[in-house]
Amino acid sequence: MASITSVSYDRTKELKQFDDTKAGVKGLVDTGILNIPKFFVRPAEDLAADELNSGHKNIEVPIIDLSNIGDSIRRQEIVNEIRIASEEWGFFQVINHGIPLSVLDEMIEATRLFNEQDLELKMGLYSRDDAKKVVFNSNSDLYTSQSADWRDTLRLTSFESNPDSSDLPPVY
Secondary structure (H helix, E strand, O other), rough: OOOOOHHOHHHHHHHHHHHOOHHHHHHHHOOOOOOOOHHHHOHHHHHHHHHOOOOOOOOOOOOEEEEEEOOOHHHHHHHHHHHHHHHHHOOOEEEEEOOOOOHHHHHHHHHHHHHHOHHHHHOOOOOOOOOOEEEEEOOOOOOOOOOOOOOOOEOOOOOOOOOOOHHHOOOO
């Protein structure tokens, strides 16, 4: 017999209420919530099935080494490594890319500063419009996934070699 809670739970309504705040996960945390919304919680049977199906104890993330990418044969090997890692894992780590550590550190600091700034500034970027170059939201698949991930995302899209820096969000 279903409980009253599960019968009266309106997932779509709860998702929309969360999304309409334009505050994301950090916004929830900043309000001091005491209970995680139900749509973020994976059902126990899903977690148990994952544990049964997971035979990986020492998982190693695929590493793509960009050394000698200028060599045409090595370039094809790298492209193939990226294809395999993308198909089998969905992500990978890139090494020997030539980006200075200082630039990576500055990027991490800018991300931290963006996430810690006033909510009103971030709300102006909150959108589900994939056509926008700069989008802040929580879970791109919020309305279609079985359970949402506890994350916010700032997506910057530019296919230009010299993107307009005014498109980037300010960090104060």
